[in-house]
Amino acid sequence: MPALLGLATIVVLLGAILSKRMSPLVALIIVPITASLIGGFGLSTSKFVVDGLKGLAPVVGMFVFAILYFGTITDAGTLDPIIDRILRAVGTKPPRIVMGTTLLALLVHLDGSGAVCFLVTIPAMLPLYERLNMDKRVLAAAVSMAAGINFLPWTGPMIRASASLHLPISALFNPLIPVQVIGMAFVFGMAWWLGRREEKRLGYLGVNGAVALPKRELTPEEQALRRPKNFWFNIVLTIVVLGTMVTMGEKIPPAIMFMVGLCIALMVNYPNVEMQRKRIDAHARAALLMAGILLAAGVFTGVMQGSGMLKAMAQTAIAFVPPAMAGHIPVVLGIASMPLSMLFDPDSFYFGVLPVIAEVASQLGVPAVHVGQAALLGQMTTGFPVSPLTPATFLVVGLCGIDLADHQKFTFPLLFGASIIMTIACVVLGVFPL
Template sequence: MIGVFMFLIMTRRLSALLALILVPLVFALIAGFHAELGKMMMDGVKLLAPTGVMLTFAILYFCVMTDAGLFDPFIRLIVRIVKGDPLKVLVGTAILGICVALDGDGATTYLICTAALLPLYRRLGIRLQYMATVLLLSIGVMNMLPWGGPTARAASAMKVDVGELFMYLMPVMLCGLAWVVLVSALFGLRERRRLGIVSLDLSDEMAQRCAVGDARYLFNAVLTLALLAMLILGTLPMATLFMIAFALAMLVNFPHLKQQKEIIARHADNVLAIVSLIFAAGIFTGILSGTGMVDAMSNSLVNSLPASAGPWLGVITALISMPFTFFMTNDAFYFGVLPILAQTAASYGITPMQMAIASLIGQPVHLLSPLVASTYLLVGILDLDYGLNQRASLKWAVGTVFAMLAGAIVFGAVPLAQALGG
């Protein structure tokens, strides 16, 4: 099922929206799950419904902030620094993505970075696919922060302290981040050769929007900072925080009913394209889990490993974490597959801490999974084809994994001595 899905979207024979609905539906019918099909699909949709609501209002909120001019001073600062040089723009994209991703949330990172950088990319003519790939790589590494999700899952599954796990992860993540900056520089050099260094001035486009010091601008800045702080602290569910922030932003910046209708209508296409993909992904997720496909993949993996693979289980876990977190949810991998692998690895002297580290190294590839909602947001904002984005970004994401795996081996976070007889 997964192979057919990937083939159809990467060769552009079906859109991601249609493939997410029709491919799992056909395979579930072939497998004989006629009676349970409706419940499986609705379970998947319900699972992703909060994400769909959150993204709806998050997109609208940041669109309102962009229309109101909140990011204009930041864009002007970037323009002064980069001076129309695509190399500086792309390296700056990586650095900005890494900094914003400190909150561990991909959707927020994509919204903030695209809002700040998209006018610059369009004016310079830089390929938007490069922005998408660099941001995906950035969040792929930064998602390993303790509050990002996967690290907490790995720590819980292996019963190790999450703080101690993060201390071992830090040098591994630094290797991954170095690779991200290197890739962004490579992209930048390509675009510099193609475009040259462009004279740039965005002041005319921003002249009509509120300036720093205006009461409205100060309100927008305070509201956005408060929103980000509450998102990080988990004061309220993300969906409700964005709903409240959007309502306040509209009331202050566009108080007239006609203006509000125009703003929503202007951005409705973008919202619908992304949110429809989220709910379609719910169908895919529901059938993948409900039919038992996830459990079957897990059992097949464990049963197929030969006894001679035991000493290599640290490295093997790091490598298989790429396809397995791509094809299944993080919960299924960390709570279903990892404990079984760790139990076998323990007899070869590989510790739970080492297995937890190894299991996290495949996270950059996980970000390209059809089960990750935030990736639909990114390609939707940049108006990129989902399948082409996967094809363009996958090799660089795999490169990030190998950079982190090399660092983990060098720093001793993932054992190799047992496998080599040391």
């Protein structure tokens, strides 16, 4: 009975989210609580909910303050000199342009927002692509690869995996750092190859100054927020915050580093109290929306675990998995995770599907952390820029002026290749022991 009820809960949850009959926040709260009451758990349901919420405070805190921190230093213009330098450096040679596009998108995506990455990078580079008559699908592919490979500790998939599996961010992310470096090398290699292909297609012989480089224009409101004199201070502060988080994540929770970093960034860049309030208000909506979803996910995982539904489902599923194949679960999931982005939105996968896979793997002797890492190699990381289930995909095609089908056909193999390369790297480097 618990296994059947758990399966029905997940099916209803996925159906409600994917059909858009409920928002993820509503579905993650209402569906599991209703299932628990139907299962006869009564007032124990409230205990399940509270238990699920208890472990999420550090994760929610990190995500909220990371968004506020990166939003503040971006408002201060920390990325402006870097963006302008890249635009000047790429010149008019297609390989350099595509690689510069990739680097720019990689840097802008440091705040973890795909939408911001695309809104900054594509308008900055599009005029150059148009003036050289370069294929705009290449621009879309370059920014998609850069954003997809950049699964940092404060990005949505990493936060969701940590919350759904109740694992520290550092346990998931730190072993994947060399894997991500290999993925980045693959992405830049593909960017160079795409640029060379464009160079040959265009019969490029040199432009000799005939094409003007694009110039970024800031609105008066953006200009008023810029603090160019604080550029090096903000860079050093960011390095300290991120470096401490990666090297001392076990001793100093990332949430504390972003809290302190945000306070310092606000006091230095915007000493006026009213301006500090406005900067927080400007980015609070995005932070609170994700915080609400994460807390709702705590309700779902708390009920599923506390009621025993998750364990019962896993025990039932074990009968269908040959013991000899158990060790290959992370590898199989790592390869399949990117295409699964076309079927599941991040909330339904990480909060509905991943816990079940992790529980099955755990009972077969495979640590849940490996399952979480496998999912992060593609599920709404490399997969999100081509998934029809994410608004960012439509932002890419809209800004580039291309069709969704053309973007998916052109970019999907590149993103899938990055996911496969990283999965192989996990095996070679021993992240996934076989």
